[in-house]
Amino acid sequence: MTSDPKSLAESVLAGDRLALARLLTLIENEVSEGLEALNLLYPSTGDAHLIGITGAPGTGKSTLVNRLTHFLRNKPQPKDVQAPHHSPRVAIVAVDPSSPFTGGAILGDRIRMRDLAGDAGVFIRSMASRGAVGGLAKATASVVEGLDAAGFNSILIETVGAGQAEVEIARTAHTTVVISAPGLGDEVQAIKAGILEIADVLVVNKADLPGADNTLRVLRSALKLGYPEKYDSKVEEKDTADGSTWVPPILSTVATSGEGIPDLAQVLEDHRHYLEISSEGHRREREHLRFRLNQLLRDHLIARFVEENPDGRYEELFERVLARELEPRKAIRLLVQGETE
Amino acid sequence: MTSDPKSLAESVLAGDRLALARLLTLIENEVSEGLEALNLLYPSTGDAHLIGITGAPGTGKSTLVNRLTHFLRNKPQPKDVQAPHHSPRVAIVAVDPSSPFTGGAILGDRIRMRDLAGDAGVFIRSMASRGAVGGLAKATASVVEGLDAAGFNSILIETVGAGQAEVEIARTAHTTVVISAPGLGDEVQAIKAGILEIADVLVVNKADLPGADNTLRVLRSALKLGYPEKYDSKVEEKDTADGSTWVPPILSTVATSGEGIPDLAQVLEDHRHYLEISSEGHRREREHLRFRLNQLLRDHLIARFVEENPDGRYEELFERVLARELEPRKAIRLLVQGETE
Numbered sequence: 001m002t003s004d005p006k007s008l009a010e011s012v013l014a015g016d017r018l019a020l021a022r023l024l025t026l027i028e029n030e031v032s033e034g035l036e037a038l039n040l041l042y043p044s045t046g047d048a049h050l051i052g053i054t055g056a057p058g059t060g061k062s063t064l065v066n067r068l069t070h071f072l073r074n075k076p077q078p079k080d081v082q083a084p085h086h087s088p089r090v091a092i093v094a095v096d097p098s099s100p101f102t103g104g105a106i107l108g109d110r111i112r113m114r115d116l117a118g119d120a121g122v123f124i125r126s127m128a129s130r131g132a133v134g135g136l137a138k139a140t141a142s143v144v145e146g147l148d149a150a151g152f153n154s155i156l157i158e159t160v161g162a163g164q165a166e167v168e169i170a171r172t173a174h175t176t177v178v179i180s181a182p183g184l185g186d187e188v189q190a191i192k193a194g195i196l197e198i199a200d201v202l203v204v205n206k207a208d209l210p211g212a213d214n215t216l217r218v219l220r221s222a223l224k225l226g227y228p229e230k231y232d233s234k235v236e237e238k239d240t241a242d243g244s245t246w247v248p249p250i251l252s253t254v255a256t257s258g259e260g261i262p263d264l265a266q267v268l269e270d271h272r273h274y275l276e277i278s279s280e281g282h283r284r285e286r287e288h289l290r291f292r293l294n295q296l297l298r299d300h301l302i303a304r305f306v307e308e309n310p311d312g313r314y315e316e317l318f319e320r321v322l323a324r325e326l327e328p329r330k331a332i333r334l335l336v337q338g339e340t341e
Numbered sequence: 342m343t344s345d346p347k348s349l350a351e352s353v354l355a356g357d358r359l360a361l362a363r364l365l366t367l368i369e370n371e372v373s374e375g376l377e378a379l380n381l382l383y384p385s386t387g388d389a390h391l392i393g394i395t396g397a398p399g400t401g402k403s404t405l406v407n408r409l410t411h412f413l414r415n416k417p418q419p420k421d422v423q424a425p426h427h428s429p430r431v432a433i434v435a436v437d438p439s440s441p442f443t444g445g446a447i448l449g450d451r452i453r454m455r456d457l458a459g460d461a462g463v464f465i466r467s468m469a470s471r472g473a474v475g476g477l478a479k480a481t482a483s484v485v486e487g488l489d490a491a492g493f494n495s496i497l498i499e500t501v502g503a504g505q506a507e508v509e510i511a512r513t514a515h516t517t518v519v520i521s522a523p524g525l526g527d528e529v530q531a532i533k534a535g536i537l538e539i540a541d542v543l544v545v546n547k548a549d550l551p552g553a554d555n556t557l558r559v560l561r562s563a564l565k566l567g568y569p570e571k572y573d574s575k576v577e578e579k580d581t582a583d584g585s586t587w588v589p590p591i592l593s594t595v596a597t598s599g600e601g602i603p604d605l606a607q608v609l610e611d612h613r614h615y616l617e618i619s620s621e622g623h624r625r626e627r628e629h630l631r632f633r634l635n636q637l638l639r640d641h642l643i644a645r646f647v648e649e650n651p652d653g654r655y656e657e658l659f660e661r662v663l664a665r666e667l668e669p670r671k672a673i674r675l676l677v678q679g680e681t682e
Contacts, residue, residue, distance in 0.1 A: 039668040046665060056398060289663055296673045301642040302635075304677065322630055324387060327380040332637045336645065 005036035012037070012150050013044060017123065020150050024125055027142045038142060041149035048091075048148040049272050052170045054159045055179030060205045064179060064255035064264075065092060065158050066116060071261045072154060073121055088153035091123040095140055095159045123152065138295055141172050154268075170198040171291050174284065175271045177201045177264075180219060182211030199248050200271050203264065207252035219250055246274050309335075346377035353378070353491050354385060358464065361491050365466055368483045379483060382490035389432075389489040390613050393511045395500045396520030401546045405520060405596035405605075406433060406499050407457060412602045413495060414462055429494035432464040436481055436500045464493065479636055482513050511539040512632050515625065516612045518542045518605075521560060523552030540589050541612050544605060548593035560591055587615050650676075 008026075011019030026034025055061050069090045116122045125147070127140060140157065147155050157173055170176045178199035183206075202223070204215050249267055253260030275281030317335055320326040326334075349367075352360030367375025396402050410431045457463045466488070468481060481498065488496050498514055511517045519540035524547075543564070545556050590608055594601030616622030658676055661667040667675075 035670065039670055042668040043665050286663065289669075290659065293659060293662065293669060293672065296669055297646070297676065298639055298643060300673050300677050301646055302639055305638070305642055318631065318634060321634065322627065324384050327383040328630075328634060328637055329376060329380055331634065332641050335638065336641050 005033050005040060008033065008037040009040040009149075012041060012146070015151070017120075020123065020146070023146050024143050027146055028127065028139050030139075035142075038146060038149075041146065044151075045145050045148040048144075048152055048155050049175065049268070050144060050148070050155050050157065050173045051268060052157045052159065052173030052176040053179065054170070054176070055181075055203075055205075059179040059181040060255045061158055061179055062094070064203070064205055064253060064261075065094075065156050067255050067258050067261045068264060069116060069122060069156065071258070071265055073119060075265070087121055089121045089123075089151060091147040091150075091152040091155045092125065093140060093143060093147070093155065093157045094124070094126045095157065123147065123150075137172075138299075141292060141295075144172055171288055174275055174281070175200045175268055177203055177268075179203045179205050180215050181206040182209045182215045200246065201264070201267055202248050202250040203253055203260075204250065205253045205255050207260065208254045208257075212252065216250060216252070223248065223250070246271065246278075246280070305336075346374050346381060349374065349378040350381040350490075353382060353487070356492070358461075361464065361487070364487050365484050368487055369468065369480050376483075379487060379490075382487065385492075386486050386489040389485075389493055389496050390516065390609070391485060391489070391496050391498065391514045392609060393498045393500065393514030393517040394520065395511070395517070396522075396544075396546075400520040400522040401596045402499055402520055403435070405544070405546055405594060405602075406435075406497050408596050408599050408602050409605060410457060410463060410497065412599070412606055414460060416606070428462055430462045430464075430492060432466070432488040432491075432493040432496045434481060434484060434488070434496065434498045435465070435467045436477065436498065464488065464491075478513075479640075482633060482636075485513055512629055515616055515622070516541045516609055518544055518609070520544045520546050521556050522547040523550045523556045541587065542605070542608055543589050543591040544594055544601075545591065546594045546596050548601065549595045549598075553593065557591060557593070564589065564591070587612065587619075587621070646677075 008019055008023055012023050023034055023037055027038055053061060053065055069092060072090050073087050075087065116124065125143060127143065144155055144157060176198050178201070180202065181204065202219055204212055204219065206212065251260055251264055251267060253264060255261070275284065314335060317326065317331040321328055321331050349360060349364055353364050364375055364378055368379055394402060394406055410433060413431050414428050416428065457465065466484060468477065468484065485496055485498060517539050519542070521543070522545065543560055545553055545560065547553065592601055592605055592608060594605060596602070616625065655676060658667065658672040662669055662672045
């Protein structure tokens, strides 16, 4: 099956799910046809609410993402709205920075299929590193761009853990949710405290388990440390989106029963509103784009360098560094600037 | 306090701990004096055994690293050795990819200080991302190089989790140990299965807890999946270093009591020996160096580009991409190749 970028882009805009799946695969594999189609789609991007959802293993992220998706798709319409009701279309991008050596990602997908199968307003995409870990954040940004152009209103980007990949992926999202759960040990809490900096919303999932109060307490202390001036005890009461500042609220959920999910959906909406009316939304959009452009620039410079230097100079210097006859930094200077020794 | 790179490098080689600490700080902050000293030290590197130790939060990594260090420092000398006994010098590099928002890293250090304080043959260095997450792997590689030059025999590089940073850091190490523990949930096991690809040695710590047998079983199944031909049931019995192939052995430890630590030390020694007598050691050394050089090359190309393009062209194109008048990839082409539209 071949098609030119233009007709691929048109099919995606027309809502063709197979074309979308194909576009995402081409993008992930950096096939030029897909990247050109993405270029054509670029003017159609920028409308989706990009929501990053991360947390340590065992916090129930996948279940929560499924429940949230289900809620967004089936949310009751306010009574005073007369216009025909359109539920928001939701895409899920599940990013697993570990490789698909065993079926972790596959298992999660199977559970998803059962919960959300048959809903044409939901699109699920799993991404694994497949060895090329370094490119995962970049590929995720491109895939999200494709889903944005395809008209999904909310894009949930689910990642595991608190590593470098998660922080980079958080830079893609407008709103970042960090999930905790009771009973995962103190070290886990410390890590979560570590990613508080990227959290716009904090969720204590499995709030029906013993120890949930303690988890809440730990997060609250960490928040106080991070926002010594802004923080007050009311943050959980949603008095947060006053338009000028945002202190991450802490929500309790039980994803398996759906408890707290409507509140979470509301807080996500509040945060989106906050980004719109404050300068923070613009600031983030600029920062994300700068990150993205710098990434592309880096790739481009390397590709050009490799193209311009096809001879064995790199290999020759490589061997000399390996033999410890030459320092790595000196080798790079010799290579790039054509310096003589 | 100032000193030239040459005298700094000499002090480090002479075993001056303060000079070493200063060198590592200069390297971490990319101060040219430190990088030049590192260049001078480069011929003295390559002798240390670099051991990466990673695992999910709550597996007891830090305790295990402390115990292992203590064991290596105080290992009984074989009776038939007549020469004066020198215990190996051990350095610990604790890498925390989450930011030091709260005291996770600091707490760990405090426990370390208590256990290992006063031993001049031990050097501990904590590294946190301090916002610049992208540079953490690079900084770690340089710091390890500095410790290698300073004559440490074993360098234990401890990282948390299974993210991109960990995989990159694993590329620095000769031997990578992945730690599991019972009772951390199925999702955790799946993640661990995900990093089996980078594991040379598998450890089930907290082996005295209920569920340890199950964790062992899960890891064994995952290994069988990964090494369908090589794997046999004897892997735990250390019949692994036959010189031609290496199947990651699975060890049980109780780090808090020290149980299993001598076996772990032996397996690490076995793996080092395996790397020496097989072609795998050379292969890895080449791969690590290539990764390192490519990283330096990338940084250098960016720095040169910024230097050569000091005017507002980047900013102009940035604004147009932000306004969605221009696609990101097209902007980069215009910027780098001076293409006209």
